[in-house]
Amino acid sequence: MSSFGAPNPDAAVYVISVAAELTGLHPQTLRAYERMGLIQPGRTGGGGRRYSHRDLERLRQIADLTSAGIGIEGVRRIMELELQVDALRARNEELVAELEAVRRGLAARAAAAQAAPNKLPVLHRGPGQSVVVWRRGS
Template sequence: MAEEFIASSTDPAYDAKVLMISVAARMAGMHPQTLRQYDRLGLVQPGRAAGGGRRYSVRDVVLLREVQRLSQDDGVNLAGIKRIIGLEQLLGELQQRVAQLEAELTAAARRVAELEAISAFPRRDLVPTSRTSTALVVWRPRRSGRD
């Protein structure tokens, strides 16, 4: 059942902190005491029930499995795992920010194009132009009527 949720991280239930520690531990393949230790170390941040008990989400279970994999398979210590998790979270936030800025840039470029299309005299100083003029302008001062 958890595998279905794990595969669909876009599901709102993925982040719901509803799993008791015993259920989350079983899903992650760990002892509940290990989850308590990871909470104290800041590797995972469970929610709290009204009585103070820890509540985990499916996202937390996925994170716990990743902690276990890094520790057992790759030999990374808990301090290294905490750093890896923090950097991965930062990377995700930065990727979201880049996507947001790209969307804003696209919208701004679209707006500039719209404004240039409706203007009777488009401003050439906004867009570089390769046309150079070879016209010669002759200027003569006006004569005053007293001459």
């Protein structure tokens, strides 16, 4: 992180009271979500909770889903599926990049094969089905 840049989104910097205020949730709600396994804040050496920007986004998402009437198990499942979708998107991007690299390699090989002279002998059938071998000049 540069001295003027934004903090790392995974840096656990917010105490529970600040996280509660920024998300509009009660600190007890944050503790309950942690007990349920929906959020895992960082811990200080003394055991105090520290929330990251990514944790705050996750808490806001949980609040939005529960206010829309989705139960905690539904929220848990939605969040698991979103993580799977993100992982699949990342893997898809890796595979697309790998495919493009292979295609570029094949195109380069084909271009090199066309540009290189053929050093193989040329076979011609002469009169009476005898085989005549002609060597191309180098």
